[in-house]
Amino acid sequence: MNPRLRLQPEAIGVGMTSQRVRDRLIERLRETGIRDERVLNAIRTVPRHLFVDEALATRAYEDTALPIGHGQTISQPWVVARMTEALFEDGHEPKRVLEIGTGSGYQASVLAALGLEVHTVERIGDLLRVARKRFRSLGLNVRSKHDDGRIGWPENGPYDGIVVTAGAPALVDALTEQLAPGGVLVAPVGAANAQQLLMLRKEADGTISRRDLGAVVFVPLLSGTIG
Numbered sequence: 001m002n003p004r005l006r007l008q009p010e011a012i013g014v015g016m017t018s019q020r021v022r023d024r025l026i027e028r029l030r031e032t033g034i035r036d037e038r039v040l041n042a043i044r045t046v047p048r049h050l051f052v053d054e055a056l057a058t059r060a061y062e063d064t065a066l067p068i069g070h071g072q073t074i075s076q077p078w079v080v081a082r083m084t085e086a087l088f089e090d091g092h093e094p095k096r097v098l099e100i101g102t103g104s105g106y107q108a109s110v111l112a113a114l115g116l117e118v119h120t121v122e123r124i125g126d127l128l129r130v131a132r133k134r135f136r137s138l139g140l141n142v143r144s145k146h147d148d149g150r151i152g153w154p155e156n157g158p159y160d161g162i163v164v165t166a167g168a169p170a171l172v173d174a175l176t177e178q179l180a181p182g183g184v185l186v187a188p189v190g191a192a193n194a195q196q197l198l199m200l201r202k203e204a205d206g207t208i209s210r211r212d213l214g215a216v217v218f219v220p221l222l223s224g225t226i227g
């Protein structure tokens with residue numbers, strides 16, 4: 001656990017955002033196949049209700065994606081858990097990770113709560129500004145950049161893990177190139193309304209192995225930046 005994560009009173013939650021409701025989500029994630037206790041613990045710790053509009057806070061611990069404005073969504077908790085878990089599979093111990101698509105900042109915060117050095121890139125300035133406030137108020141140390149994430153963030157790489165949280169028809173070579181030897185990339189790949197979650201590992205000799213983690217639906221990975 002990241003010792004920097006000191007929870008403020010509003011992060012503890014009441015009623016539909018209480019610890020009991022949050023524990024129910026953890027049970028559900030366990031039942032649906034999430035095994036890594038560190039990941040479950042990070043999800044238990046990060047207050048998802050602070051990453052959505054107040055009007056949606058009561059739904060924050062349901063296992064569903066929710067709108068965050070600008071036509072974007074905060075991913076379903078199961079998907080966040082599965083992508084995060086993939087980074088730790090087969091005894092892999094990542095240190096430095098890159099996320100493409102900061103959105104609400106929730107996935108980045110879960111990664112930071114695991115003690116990882118997190119870098120995240122978002123193309124919509126308005127979303128990034130709000131996410132940065134959340135990182136600050138939760139005391140999480142996340143480095144972020146307003147840019148088109150399809151170019152990655154080569155200056156700070158290579159990365160032990162890369163998580164792409166927007167769907168594209170094909171894998172982005174620039175991102176695979178920024179993986180360190182032994183590093184894992186997780187990305188939704190496929191058509192706009194249905195993608196496969198792919199897990200790629202760059203072996204020590206540079207060859208790439210891949211696994212399909214199942215069907216998912218993400219908002220699209222788009223080019224360029226907006227305000």
Ligand code: SAH
Pocket residue numbers: 072073074075100101102103104105106107108121122123124127147148149150165166219220221222223224
């Ligand atoms: N990880 C987010 C989920 C975000 S939804 C969370 O935890 O809330 C996907 C995000 O990817 C959106 O915010 C969208 O604006 C962003 N995105 C799409 N294409 C992008 C690109 N090329 N570079 C950076 N961000 C991108």
